Amino acid sequence: MLGDVDALPAVRQLVKIPRPNGHGLIFIGSWTVPRAGCSAVVKVQAAEGPITGAREAVVLSSLDPSQYFTPHPYAPDAGGLPYHVADHEQWDAQFPDHPLTLVRIALERITPTLTLHSEFKALPPFASRSRPDVRRWFRRRNQGPSSGSSGR
Secondary structure (H helix, E strand, O other), rough: OEEEEEEEEEEEEEEEEEEOOOOOEEEEEEEEEOOOEEEEEEEEEEOOOOOOOHHHHHHHHOHHHHEOOOOOOOOOOOOOOOHHHOOOHHHHHHOEEEEHHHHHHHHHHHHHHHHHHHHHOOOOOOOOOOOOOOOHHHHHHHHOOOOOOEEO
């Protein structure tokens, strides 16, 4: 998802990865602020505790199972963890203590308070040679679910 951090264009990403030592997942949320030749990243993360899969089980039980797993809106052909509708933001209110909800809330809370160093802000903007209109490309890709957690 595109947004702004301290008035500079930024990309928000939500990712889930398996816990390296144990069962369950770790959810990572980040803002990347690209500049020419470098970037700044702000990251928050939360891990599932001893009980995992409750959010997924409740959401799955409320849907037709064929509606549960969907192609990832940003990388439909990529491997990794499965993408499913329980990752959507619409379920956060029902699961206020879930790590994905906590990551979204933390990003929402801290984003307006982030201040980038003036020298970083003065650097030339990021320019992609292969995709000169990166914002338009991301807007097209983001027309799927509004919050989409990534399984990559």
